[in-house]
Amino acid sequence: MSRGALLFAFNNEKYDYYAMAEYTAKRINHFLDLPVTIVTDEKSLSSKTNYDFDKVITVEADTTNKRDQATWINKGRYQAYQLSPYQETLLLDVDYVVNSDLLSKTFVVGDDFCCHDTTSFLMYPGAPQEILSSYSFKTLWATVVMFKKTDRARQIFECLEMIQKNYDHYANIHSFIAGVYRNDYALTLALRIANGHSLLPRDIIPWNLLHVGKNTQVYANNNTVYNTEYTVMFDNWKKGKIRKEYITIKDCDFHVMNKDIFVELMQ
Amino acid sequence: MDPDKLIKEAKARFEHKSAKAYLQEKYSNKLQIADQGGLWKADPQTITLLQSFNAKTVILVDTFGNVVEVDRKELLEKLKALYQYVMKEWHDELKELEGKR
Numbered sequence: 001m002s003r004g005a006l007l008f009a010f011n012n013e014k015y016d017y018y019a020m021a022e023y024t025a026k027r028i029n030h031f032l033d034l035p036v037t038i039v040t041d042e043k044s045l046s047s048k049t050n051y052d053f054d055k056v057i058t059v060e061a062d063t064t065n066k067r068d069q070a071t072w073i074n075k076g077r078y079q080a081y082q083l084s085p086y087q088e089t090l091l092l093d094v095d096y097v098v099n100s101d102l103l104s105k106t107f108v109v110g111d112d113f114c115c116h117d118t119t120s121f122l123m124y125p126g127a128p129q130e131i132l133s134s135y136s137f138k139t140l141w142a143t144v145v146m147f148k149k150t151d152r153a154r155q156i157f158e159c160l161e162m163i164q165k166n167y168d169h170y171a172n173i174h175s176f177i178a179g180v181y182r183n184d185y186a187l188t189l190a191l192r193i194a195n196g197h198s199l200l201p202r203d204i205i206p207w208n209l210l211h212v213g214k215n216t217q218v219y220a221n222n223n224t225v226y227n228t229e230y231t232v233m234f235d236n237w238k239k240g241k242i243r244k245e246y247i248t249i250k251d252c253d254f255h256v257m258n259k260d261i262f263v264e265l266m267q
Numbered sequence: 268m269d270p271d272k273l274i275k276e277a278k279a280r281f282e283h284k285s286a287k288a289y290l291q292e293k294y295s296n297k298l299q300i301a302d303q304g305g306l307w308k309a310d311p312q313t314i315t316l317l318q319s320f321n322a323k324t325v326i327l328v329d330t331f332g333n334v335v336e337v338d339r340k341e342l343l344e345k346l347k348a349l350y351q352y353v354m355k356e357w358h359d360e361l362k363e364l365e366g367k368r
Contacts, residue, residue: 102296102297105299105301108301109299109301109306120288120292123282123285124285126288202333206331207292207296207299208296219270219273231270231273231274233277233279234282234285243280244277244278244279244280245280246279246280246281247282247285247289247364248367251293252289
């Protein structure tokens with residue numbers, strides 16, 4: 001049974017996603033002992049260094065999505081099922097920092113598909129969960145997805161494609177803003193549709209996705225290649241003043257929402 | 268950037284509440300184990316329940332709500348070992364963080 005990780009990385013005006021993918025791939029190799037395939041475009045390949053991915057798959061980048069005055073090439077994630085060379089695939093966002101072997105468990109706990117439905121924020125315990133809209137579902141997260149090559153997993157990705165291609169329609173039904181395409185929202189709807197408009201407990205990774213959110217900085221505690229110790233600093237606004245607070249963490253995976261912070265960690 | 272220098276310069280304070288929440292998050296994850304066709308949490312309730320039976324096999328509801336027949340002793344030993352291992356790690360890291368200001 002072949003098993004590996006898949007990363008999608010397309011450079012834009014602001015960020016070198018290919019470099020981020022290389023950084024993440026090395027950590028996946030080291031901590032999870034998995035080969036990594038990258039899905040990218042010819043333009044992003046120019047950032048290639050001496051790191052060799054297991055496979056490099058080039059596709060045409062869909063540049064129709066914009067966020068923060070930049071192109072955000074996140075569409076086309078539905079192709080993961082067809083493009084993955086592995087029977088069992090861990091599909092990760094490139095800004096996920098792997099610091100442990102925790103994600104290996106996803107292959108064992110999930111049937112043929114699983115993702116996160118609950119998040120936690122470092123330095124912000126008890127933060128509310130994101131919902132599509134006031135009258136819709138709690139958001140599922142496309143940051144970490146494990147899937148196996150089965151008919152059901154294929155159907156989930158086909159639904160993802162359908163939703164991406166009819167995003168305005170689904171945004172209208174579920175009352176969320178269609179301006180920026182989000183894989184998290186599309187996955188939230190696709191998984192339910194594929195499951196007959198329900199959510200199966202086994203499709204949910206039984207631990208929370210850990211985010212580094214707003215007003216939070218992360219610093220590596222040392223410069224070793226596979227450092228797993230970090231200082232997390234938070235600007236806590238109290239009575240009109242900022243109070244700097246921090247914690248230290250180790251051997252703990254996290255997802256960095258702010259790409260500038262991720263770029264700093266890479267250095 | 269040297270985090271120690273940064274903490275000093277920013278006069279940052281160690282946030283014990285957030286640190287405890289992070290530890291809870293991290294080590295709760297580690298208490299999960301897939302075994303004998305089910306997903307189990309090595310928590311006091313499950314361990315106590317397994318200990319309270321004498322039969323060779325018992326039927327339990329796993330984390331996903333599935334009913335699974337398990338070899339009681341085998342699962343009990345695994346959960347106890349995992350619980351002790353994780354609690355030791357948790358305790359050690361907590362002690363390490365408690366000293367911070």
